Structures are given as C-alpha cells and as structure tokens.
Amino acid sequence: MNIIECKNLTKEYLSGENVVKAVDDVTVSFEQGEFCAITGPSGSGKSTFLHVLSSLENPTSGNVYYGGKSLSSYNDNQLSILRRRRFGFVFQAYNLVQELTGYENILLPVMLDGKKPDEEYLNKVIDMLGIRDRLEHLPSALSGGQQQRIAIARALANRPAILFADEPTGNLDGKSGREVLSLLKYVSKQLGVTLILVTHDLHVAEQAERILTIEDGKIVKDTKPAPSV
C-alpha cells in the first residue's frame, strides 16, 4: 500500500537568468514501512526531491499525494499539522532549537500539537536511541552524533508515518554515522515507520530496501537490492 506518491513532480530554480530543473517530472511512490534510500551525485537534485516530497518546499508542477490526497489541496496550517503529526524530519545539520534542552527538543512536535506526551512511547524511543543521559543538555553541549540522535527522537516523537532524512550521517564521523544509520533503521522498523533517506554514500544506500538513483533531477534507477544477511 502506497503511503506517499508523487506524479510528474517538477521543481525549478532560477539561477541567474537560467532556469534549473532540480527535479524533473518525477513520478514515484513509496510503500508503508519501506526503507528507501535516494542517492545520486552532488547536485543531482536528490535533496530537493526529498524537500518537495516532504512538503518542505512547493513543487513547480506536479503533485504529491499522501494517503491518496494531494498535498496541493492543503493550506499552510494543514501542512503544518501534517508535518507535526505524520512526518518526521532529520537533517544533515541536526537543526535543533538551541534554546531548548534535548528533552524539550524531542517534545517539540508533541507540544506543538497540544497533546500530552506519551511518556511510555517516548521513553522507548529515548532508550532505543541511547540518549537518556543527554536529555537535560542543551544542543550546544552535545556532540554531533548525540545531536543527531536527539533530532531522530524528535522526528519520531509524534509517531509519524514517514521519516524523511536528508543526509543524516553527512556531518558525522564514520563510527557515529554508522551508529545513527543503524538506529534509524532499527527504530523505523520497530515503530513501523516509512523511512525515506537521502544520501550520497553508497554504503549507506546499500542498507536500504529500495534505492532510487537520481541524476539531473530524474530517477534513473529504482532498484531493490537483496536483503543483506
């Protein structure tokens, strides 16, 4: 069952007087619980594709459908609600709110939704990510790997349906990167979350159930590698 799909998705940018097509007429769908890696060379448009797909940016043309409903029919508020309830984001630069502690950062989407936090669930996520002793720290007092774990916990805090990760290991050293990636995989599987991840690292991509390769804004390859033993 498709959870999110896009049809003829195009994103153009103006670069000086030239129009650059970062995403060029892409049609693709993602299944619930799937772990998909989007890969490609630098400047191929993979991050832009993820941003448009996840509603962080508006497409120039084409549509994104979540649960069969076009996102273009959502207004700003509805999109905000969608992002806080159904989507989770992990960025390369962590993007934690510097004034809030680790725990407060994790709680952000829940609090924005005005809900009471589900402590049992949150504790589970926190324990899975191994950040319990880092919750009272401010982001500036955390290492890159720890910040990224907080960012993952924040992305999962509201039980999202899809987790979008844009180069989540890009800022981390090899060991931390590997740890973060396995955590992402593990947690998303445990919680049944669809994980769509952008990476330019083939080793990372190889761990996905499905690999989309983008070049010049187009999907040039859509492969499902055999699960590694």
Add this chain to the structure above:
Amino acid sequence: MKRKLTINTLAMGNLKQRRKQYTILIIGIILAMVFSSGIPFFISCMQTSITETTKRLYGTQDEIYLKAMDVDFEKGKLDGYISNYSLAHTIGFAFKDEESNDVGTAVAWLDEKAVEMYYPFLYEGRLPEKAGEIAAERQSLMQLGFADAKLGEQITLTMKIPDGKDFSKKTEKRTYTLVGVVCNKKTAICEWRTSQESAYLPAVFVNKGEEVAVGGKELLVAFVNFDNYQSWSNEKKHDYYQFSGNTLTIGTRIHKVHNDSYEGISGTDILSTMLYSTAFAVILTLVSCLAIVNSFANNLRERKKQIGMFRAVGATKRQIISIYAREAFIISLISAPISIFISYFGVKLITKIMGDDLIFMPEVWILFAGAGLGIICVMCAALIPLIPISKSSPMQAIRNVDYTRKLRRKKIRSQKQFNVSSLLAKRNITLARSRQIIVSIILAITIIGSCYGFSAIEYELSEVGYGQYEYGLYNDDHFEEDFVNPILDFRGYCNNDVTELMSTGYFSEAVASKKGTVNILRDEFTDYELIINICSDTGSVYKDVAKGLTKENFKEKVTKNFSKNYLNVKEKYNYNSLLLTATFASIGEEYFERMKDDIVEGEINIDKLNSGEEIVLVAPQKIGIEIDDDFLEYYRIDDSNPNEVKRDYLEIQECSFKVGDELDLSIVCTSSKDKKQFVRTDRKVKIGAILKDVSGFDWEFPSFYGIGVLTTNEASQLFAPELDYNSIYLKTKNNIDDEMNSIIVPYLENISLSIPDGRLRNLYEFARDNEQSIKIGLFGIICIISLFLAICGCVVNNALTARIREGKREIGTLRAVGADLKVISSSYIKQLLSIFGWGYGIGFGLYIGGYCLFAIMNNVMEWNKELYGIKLVETFLMCAVLFILCAVNLILKIKQEMKHSIVENIREL
C-alpha cells in the same frame, strides 16, 4: 579580475548588499545628526536673534545719560568705569500742539559712534545724510500727528528750543523731508520711565551737525558702555554708584538691567526655550546614539559568522575593525549632508513659524561642527559593539560561544510539558536580556518624556486665553514730590475718556482705577509700620536706610534718620504727627466683589465706602526686611512669598492694623482752582476690611508695594477730587478678531499718546501671541513625543528584525516540525511584550515615583512650585499604538520570512 580587493571595496560591497538593512540605520544616523547639529544651530539662531532684537530695541549701550552736558566721561574712562561713550546732540523737543506741549519727543543728531551704539534700526528708508532730512520712530511720528507720513513727504515740526540745561519755552518750526522710519526704541527703553525723563531721549533724528536755533544751546544724551563690568568688585560698583549718583542731579541713568524684556517673546521665554531645546537635544542625541549602538550591535551579531570567517582566513582585529568602521564612516558621510540640509531648512521654517519676533541669522559653521560631532558619535556608536566582537577568536565567532556559555550559566531544566511559543520567548528573553536593556532604556525615556510632555500640554492649554479685558490704557504712577500726589503737570485719564470710549460702541465694559499717595498720620509708629515705611514706594521716609542697618541698630536708625524730603513735606504741609506713607487707590464698585476671597478680616460695605466712612486696607499680614550689603538694597517678604520667611531677616512683624481702627488720612492734591497750588485734605476713616497682599490680582487692579488704602471711585472724589484715572481696562462687545483689533488699536493709541506716559496694553494681542507660541510649543512637544516614539519604534523594530534574521534557521526548524505562523509569531510577540513591559514598567515607575518624590519635596521643602497633573492615559494609549504597530510589523516580517520555503529558512547562507 582587474579590480583590487581593498578594505574600501569590502566595505562598499557589504553596504551594497545590506542596503535595505542600512536604510533604517541611515535614517537613525540622520536623526542623530539633525539633533546634534540642528538644535545647537537653532539655539545659536535664537541667541543671535535675541542679540539682534535687543540691539534693535535697546541699542548696545549699558547706560544712557539723558542730560549729560556736565558729565566728565573722559574721567569715567580714566577711572576705569567707562570703556567708550557716544553722544546725541539734542536740538529741540518736538510736540504736536500747544495744549499738550509736554507730549512729544526730543529731536537730535547722533555722532558716528552713537549710530553704532544706539543703533537706530531702519524699518524703511535711511538715516539723514544732508540738511533738511529726518528719520523718526513710527510711534513718535504718530505722537506728532504724522501717523500716515510717507518717505519723501515734508513734515513741519514745532520744537521747544533747548537752553543748554533744559528745554525752554521758546519754540520754532522747522520743515524736513522724511527719509527713514526707525524701530520704536524709545517706548522699549522708557517703558518704566516717566514722561519727564523720556522726553530727553531722542526718537527723531536729523542730519549730523545740525545747529540748534539761535539763542539756544544743545542738550546732550550720552550712550555709555562699562569697562568690563563683570569683573567689577562690589567696592568698585559702590564707587561707581557714587560717581554716577552725582550725575543723577544732572542726568538720569537708564541702566540696561531694565531692558530685560521686549515686545512679543520675552528674553526669559527664549532663554527657557533654549534651555529646553538643549535638554531635548542632549536627550535626543543620546537616545539616537543608543539606537545607533543598538543597530550596529544587531548588525554585527547577525554578521558574527562573517567576522569569524574573516578571522579564520587571517584578518587581524585591526583589519576587522577597519572593514566595519569604514562602513560606519561611509554611512555617516552619506548622512552628514542630508542632516545639514534638514537642519538648515528645518530651523529656517521653525523661525518663520515662530513669527516676526525671531530673526533668522544663521551661523552655518555650527551646522558643520554639529554634523562633525554627529560623525564622531556614529563612529563611537559603531566601535562600542565592534571592538569586543573583533576580539573574539574565529571559532568563538562562528559557533556563537557566548550564547552557549550563557545557556549553561542559566542551568536550564527541561520542562515536561510546555507551550512552545511561551517557552521559546522565555528562553530568548533570558538569553537576550542585555540586548533588551538599550531598548527598554529608550522606551523608558520615551515614556517619561511623553508623560511629562502630555502634562505640559494640558498645563499650557489651560494657560491659553486672557483675562476679562482685552485692552488697557494706563500711565505709570509717578510723583513730583514724595508723599504728595503727582498732580503738577500730571494728567491721567478722566471720566470724559471713559464716556467717549463707551460711546464708540466697541466696548461693553470699562474698569477705571486711580492711584496716588496718602499719608496716615500717627503719633507713634508700630514696629510693623516702621518696616512699611522702609519698603514703601510712595516716598523715602528714611535717609540711606540700607546703609549699615543691622538687627541691633534697626529701631534707633529708623526712628531718627528721616529723609530730607520727609522733613520738607512735614514742614511744607504743616504735619505735626508722623507720616506713614501708603498707596491710595480707587476702583469701580463692582470690582470689590472679586476681592471676597482675599479678605482677612471684616467685610466690604460699599455704601460705607462710597460715603467715605470706611476704607479697605490692603496690608501684608507679615512683613520682613533683609539688607543686601553689596547693593545696599533691601528685600521684603510678604503674603505673596511666605516661604521667604525662612531667610534671615533683620526684622519681621505681623500686621498691626485691626478692623474698626480709626485712621487719620491726609492727602495732598493740586487745588482744583489753581493747578500750581497744593491743598491738604484730611479725613478720619474706619478700616472696614483688611485685605491680604493682592499682588496676584489682574492687570486692571492697582498694584501696592507697602500698604494701600482702597476705596471706590465714587468715594475718591471725597479724598482727592483732582486725581485722574491712571488706568482704564476695556472689554469688547463682540468676539474680538484681528480685523477688529486693527481698527480699535489706532484709536486707543491716539488716546494713550495724548497724555504724558500714556500707554496701551494690548492684552488681546498678548493672548493671541501667547496662544500662538503655546500652539508652537504644543506642536513641538507633540513632534518630540512622536520623534521619541518613532525612534523607539525603529529601535524595537531593528532589534526584533535582527532577531528574526538571526533566528531564521530556527524558524525553518520550527516550521519543519510543524509550527505554524501563530506559534512562531506569538513567540516573538511575547518577546516584544517583555521588552515593552520592562520599558513601560521602568518608564511609568520612574515618572510616577519622580512625580511623587517631587510632590513630597515640594511640600516638605515648601518650594511652592506648580505641579503639572499626572498624565498617564495619553502616554499609555500612544504606547499601546506603538506596541500594536511594532507587533503588526513583526508579524508581517515573520510572514515575509515564512513566504520562503522551509528549506530556504534552514539553509546556511
């Protein structure tokens, strides 16, 4: 790449890129420069205007000797009293007709120095250059019956010929061509002088060297400047008084100190305006500097990473300072000419609005100096935040270490549940407290200023308008001889004048009053009466009373040391008893109604007053005397300034009169049969009521200095039938306007000029001008308040815009995790609320606290200062408007930021 990369190109590049952000900064800098250059420029214009107006109205001399024929000015020069002097050679006294041959003006020619010193300022035409030409003051022309004379017209003057000592009875006629009309100097200088004195001051000028008529001899008027008067010791001043005292017998001194006010805006008004302007200039410049510091600090904070990058690639601290200071310098150079332009034309406009009393005489160097000062201020304002930032290490700058340290210091604990906008606002406020201080200070200053401004507006508005009467005809009381009524050659206004005025149909009411001198006959003086006699202005009872007067010798001296005049009068009019000199005054019956609140004892019975059975005694309830040894002057205290009691007085006494006391009054008046003869009239009266000192009464009420015997005009016939009215105050029938005023004034001027020392007091014009200056003042206050609010708005806007720009990534992150416009903007609005809350709290707190403190001190210390009312609502409303404007602006800015995609928000630039 042909272009060379220099610090200048870097600075210019930065400026170009940040044009938009710099616009507000440039406006702020222009404002600061306008304050730092425009206000001193305005003050200097006022100063030059005062100097020029004073020069036009009074000349540049320190003293005028009216009959200076026998004064040895050269000796005065040698003795170090006089630095220079000049002379006017009087060839006659021109008058209109034989019946009023005492009403007119001296005709003279001025030597070259006198033209410089006395400075007859020409309204039109020129000064005489050849025989047969004449220039005159407009008012003198009116007085001589040539009100409509035009330049080039021939006028014939009838003149009394001088005999070298005074004007003789011999007259002659001379015909002249009018070539110039000069500023009315005589009226200004002789405002408080008698016609006998002012008769010698020339207001009509003939060609240099014109001869006096055959058989006559010219009189001399001297214009004198003191030799460095400021450095004179008290001894020298005393010696000079002796020197000039001798000259009093032959000449009358008119000292410059009398010339402290002139038509329209008084010197003190302008001085206080200057003081206020200076205070506002300083405050506004400081506030603007704070705003500039704030703007630069915000700007640099936003660019901290850029600075870190520069440091990382090897820029030294000096180079960093150089790059950013160059930007500030270029900005101030752009702002300087604009601010000079605004200041120049702004001041010119204000001067024009303030009316003809101010003369625009620009001292342009002040503008440039002010702008230079402005540039220095801007550079300082830029360097204040720049120096510490330039000192930070590259990584400190890039990673914003301060922020991290601050967060750690605060020992923040996680909230288990929270409102996102509130928590973010709270944390930001905690972290940016130091940034908030400047904004809060400016807000607080604005609030204090506007509260005070609104109170001033309310107070000033209550001052608009004039009393019941629009015009007053008056002449100063003066006495031919002490203790005797000034009837000889004295004419005031009479009943016919009142009847004629009322018959014109212009006026609905005329209040006339008389003022003279009365002697109360006593066998013995009470202590209170001794002081009254010293302070009285109706005659010098004692000889050189102030000299050597001490607490110990007070009684002995004032019971023995009678003046020559006093003894002469006693002998001449056969007084056997002691004379307590007092003012005699009468006024219309209806006026007594208004005095009810001032009655200390008894009641006013009009019938008894009219019958001459009773009088009303005006007497201060407490009177004291203090001697100033330096000037051999005495000062009195009375009901009008009761707090003076605290001073060390020689003697202080309470009123010794009681209602029902019988008084023997004696008035010496001209005989109705022969005006050369004086007749003494004695009457026994009872005190019907005692009024406290009534110095606070209106213009139309006669003023008293010692004590006063007051009765009705009807009763005055019984006491002094020959005494004329010395003032008539008039109320117009319809609402007066400028057009009607222009009809009435010439008519009243004609009446006033027809009697010696007759003057017109135009309260309508006074009130109109007063209203105009109040309106200008109000406009100024409102402008200043608005300016403050605008600066506040800019500063707040700048601070929050910078915060939004700084927090752009955070906005993106929040949006990514599902925050909408409401959450983000409410977080910023809460920060805005905090800034305003602190500013308002401090501002209103200080204002109310200051007000209460002043009120308490005023009470405790008995300063008796008039307190403005507390005005909070208006300021609060204005602040609410400011808050709403800032909030709307903030939301628009956030919306603008949210128009970009989340990715654009998040992306590091």
